[in-house]
Amino acid sequence: MDAAAIELDQVSLGWRDRVAVRDVSGAFGRGTLTAIVGPNGAGKSTLLKGIMGVLNPLRGEIRLAGDPGRDMACLPQSGELDRSFPISTFDLVAMGAWRRVGAWKGFGAAERERVWQALDTVGLADFAARIVGTLSGGQLQRALFARLLLQDAHTLLLDEPFAAVDRATTEDLMALLRRWHQEGRTVIAVLHDLDMVREMFPRTLLMAGQAVAWGPTAEVLTPENLHLARHLCAGDYR
Numbered sequence: 001m002d003a004a005a006i007e008l009d010q011v012s013l014g015w016r017d018r019v020a021v022r023d024v025s026g027a028f029g030r031g032t033l034t035a036i037v038g039p040n041g042a043g044k045s046t047l048l049k050g051i052m053g054v055l056n057p058l059r060g061e062i063r064l065a066g067d068p069g070r071d072m073a074c075l076p077q078s079g080e081l082d083r084s085f086p087i088s089t090f091d092l093v094a095m096g097a098w099r100r101v102g103a104w105k106g107f108g109a110a111e112r113e114r115v116w117q118a119l120d121t122v123g124l125a126d127f128a129a130r131i132v133g134t135l136s137g138g139q140l141q142r143a144l145f146a147r148l149l150l151q152d153a154h155t156l157l158l159d160e161p162f163a164a165v166d167r168a169t170t171e172d173l174m175a176l177l178r179r180w181h182q183e184g185r186t187v188i189a190v191l192h193d194l195d196m197v198r199e200m201f202p203r204t205l206l207m208a209g210q211a212v213a214w215g216p217t218a219e220v221l222t223p224e225n226l227h228l229a230r231h232l233c234a235g236d237y238r
């Protein structure tokens with residue numbers, strides 16, 4: 001595999017009373033496109049939080065190539081967003097540029113043009129002035145993808161990017177994800193649609209509290225591995 005963008009060495013994550021992710025070791029190669037899948041409660045979001053640095057490992061080590069502040073961009077699960085914040089769609093997208101250009105005083109005409117381009121790419125140019133609380137779920141997800149475009153990060157972490165969005169929006173946003181992959185960025189997405197993973201994601205990490213399998217998608221999503229994941233999480237997982 002190419003050089004690692006993110007390396008996990010016997011990583012366990014959780015809280016005082018609960019270990020949600022146990023003893024995961026492996027690497028996300030630079031420029032790879034990986035899906036993280038597994039039953040509800042398998043520790044997928046917890047693993048992403050560990051990689052983002054919002055949760056410290058209980059054990060083990062997470063090593064990131066580059067400067068995580070600048071090189072990593074995240075799309076949180078939509079339920080974790082505060083939509084009541086009174087901000088326009090334009091400003092939400094513009095926030096993606098903060099790390100590159102500093103505070104608002106550095107925000108010139110060129111950056112404004114980039115915001116317009118990003119809004120146009122996701123089909124939201126007509127919604128620039130709308131307060132984000134008035135966007136539909138799918139429109140908000142498009143705006144958050146536009147913000148990722150502004151961030152221009154080498155590594156992108158997306159937690160259920162297509163949850164509760166319709167087929168057309170999913171196809172548009174998936175095209176952006178593929179574009180990032182073709183540009184050589186490292187892309188990691190938590191997903192539930194295994195057919196989509198089989199079709200679009202070359203690599204997969206199957207979680208069930210631990211890493212059940214990690215590698216080329218066809219070798220990971222076998223009936224045996226899925227059965228094991230279901231058994232480990234004691235749920236219904238196909």
Ligand SMILES: Nc1ncnc2c1ncn2[C@@H]1O[C@H](COP(=O)(O)OP(=O)(O)OP(=O)(O)O)[C@@H](O)[C@H]1O
Nearest residue numbers: 015018019020038039040041042043044045046047
């Ligand atoms: N803040 C927290 N405190 C304690 N336990 C938590 C906390 N957040 C999550 N958990 C628990 O950790 C486990 C893993 O949760 P996580 O959200 O990582 O699962 P997931 O694989 O992303 O699930 P889903 O597919 O339902 O989103 C679950 O049992 C969950 O209840």
